[in-house]
Amino acid sequence: MRWLTPIILIVVLLTAACGHDPGGKDKIAVIDWDKAFSAHPKQTVLKQGEAELQKLLRYREEQAEIAKTQIAGLTRLQQLKQNSKANFLDAGFQTQMYAAEAKERKKLLDAYDAAVKEADAALAEQEKELEDAYQLKILNLRLRLEAIKMRPAEREVVQNELNQVQSEREQQRQQILAEKNKIIGAKMEPLVAETQARLKQHAEQLQQEMQGDMSGVLSKDQSDLAKVPEALTKAMAAIDKQADKLQESNEKLRAGIRNDIESNVIKLAHERQYTIVFHSVKVNIKADDITDDVVKALQNMK
Structure with a gap:
């Protein structure tokens, strides 16, 4: 991008006249260049052009600031939208995983009930034999304690015997229960492993879908922001x-004004036989001020 900065050229005229005055002295003139420049008929057009250029440059700066604000606002808005989308996707992920886990949990519970029934059926005969083996012994010992009058020492012996029989029965019950748990565990362990694998695969699939949605x-957002x-x-x-066109137009106007001033100065220098024309008054130099004459000539150029 090319910036055009207005340039004002101040021209110093040192114009040699075609002849000298009869006395052999140099005739010197001076012109107030700024006054002549300001009096040019096209000065109004130039000022309008410069004002229009400055207005355009200010507008450019304003638009740049507005764009920066819009970009910052759009970035914040997109971040909020992305956070909201991420939260929405995470909530969806949790909901779907909860539903999948509930479904798998139902399957495991059904499988557990079936495994318990299978274990009960497999060990039902052992449980029956155990109960049959100890039922009569325990019943007789309890009847003795309740129906027969015994001395405390004798009662203690019978009670200890009952406790011993019940303890033996409980130990064998625990052995059967351990066998049941072993059967149930053998059935459930592979099912639990399969369930965990399915849930893991389901979670990975959902996460891939989430990543795809977020990537989109x-x-x-990146495309819109770009x-x-x-x-x-x-x-x-x-x-x-x-702005370039305005600057170029203004420069042409300035150049035209400078050329008009120079042309009229040169014309007066020839007509009045000035040897030197200064663009400003020099100290201790006597010179004719031709500013008004040049201004008048410029105004007649309308």
Whole structure:
């Protein structure tokens, strides 16, 4: 991008006249260049052009600031949207995983009930034999304690015997229960492993889908965000192009004004046989001020 900065050229005229005065002395003139420049008929047009250029440059700065604010706001908005999308996807993930876990848990409970029934059926005969073996012994010992009058020492002996028989029966019950648990465990362990594998696979699939959804959101946001600087660049380029044209037009006007002033100064120098024309008054130099004459000539150029 090319910046055009207005340049004001101050021309110092040292114009040699075609002849000298009869006395052999140099005739010197002076012109107030700034006054002549300001009095040129095209000065109004030039001022309008410069004002329009400055207005355009200010507009450019304003648009750049607005664009920066919009980009920052869009970035924050996209971040909020992405956070909201991530929370939504996470909530969906948790919901689907909860449903999958509930379904798998129901399967495991059904399988556990079936395994318990199978273990009970497998060990039912042992349990019956155990109960048959100890039922009569325990019943007789209890009847003795309840129906027969015994001395305390004798009662203690019978009670100890009952406790011993019940303890033996309980030990054998625990052995049967351990066997049941072994049968149930053998059935359930592979089912639990399969369930965990399915849940893990399901979670990974959901996470991949979530990542795909988020990637789509991020890609679209990045694409939308990239369009803003691109649009800004195009807008700035259009403004710069317009500014270049205005600057070029203003420079042509300045050059034309300078040429008009120089032409009239040279014309007066020839007519009045000035040897030197200064653009400002020099100390201790006597010179004719031709500013008003040049201004008058410029105004007649309308």
